[in-house]
Amino acid sequence: MPKKVVIGVVTSDKMQKTRRVEISRQVRHPKYGKFIRQRTICYVHDEQEQSGLGDRVEIIESRPLSKTKRWELTRIVEKSRAVDVAALKIARQGTAGGTEAEGTEKG
Numbered sequence: 647m648p649k650k651v652v653i654g655v656v657t658s659d660k661m662q663k664t665r666r667v668e669i670s671r672q673v674r675h676p677k678y679g680k681f682i683r684q685r686t687i688c689y690v691h692d693e694q695e696q697s698g699l700g701d702r703v704e705i706i707e708s709r710p711l712s713k714t715k716r717w718e719l720t721r722i723v724e725k726s727r728a729v730d731v732a733a734l735k736i737a738r739q740g741t742a743g744g745t746e747a748e749g750t751e752k753g
Contacts, residue, residue: 649706649707649708651706651707651720652669652688652705653669653702653704653705654667654668654669654670654686654688654702654703654705655667655670655700655701656697656699656703656726657687657699658699659695659698659699662695663695664690664691664715665689665690665692665697665703665719666687666688666690667688667689667705668685668687669685669686669687670684671683671684671685671686672684688705688716689712689715689716689717690715690717690718690719691708691715691717692719693719697719697722698726699726700726700727700728701722701723702724703719703721703723704720704721704723705717705718705719706718706720
């Protein structure tokens with residue numbers, strides 16, 4: 647039987663060599679006919695730790711690697727374009743704040 651291959655989005659990369667991937671799908675309600683969003687959470691083994699938060703990745707079924715890990719990372723389909731706003735603010739304060747502080751002390 648062939649192994650399943652699916653595409654999902656990385657929702658957590660805080661563990662070492664493990665990624666939490668969310669696979670979203672829409673299912674039609676049996677009685678009312680409305681489409682409902684559902685998701686499946688998979689824990690994926692990422693040996694080189696190359697994927698990051700928000701990346702779209704392709705994963706494949708594998709043998710059990712731990713209590714929860716049953717998938718392996720095949721490839722990164724699309725890197726995340728999200729910008730870490732908090733890091734940018736800190737960087738700007740560090741560079742701009744230092745020059746402003748020096749200017750006010752002299753004046």
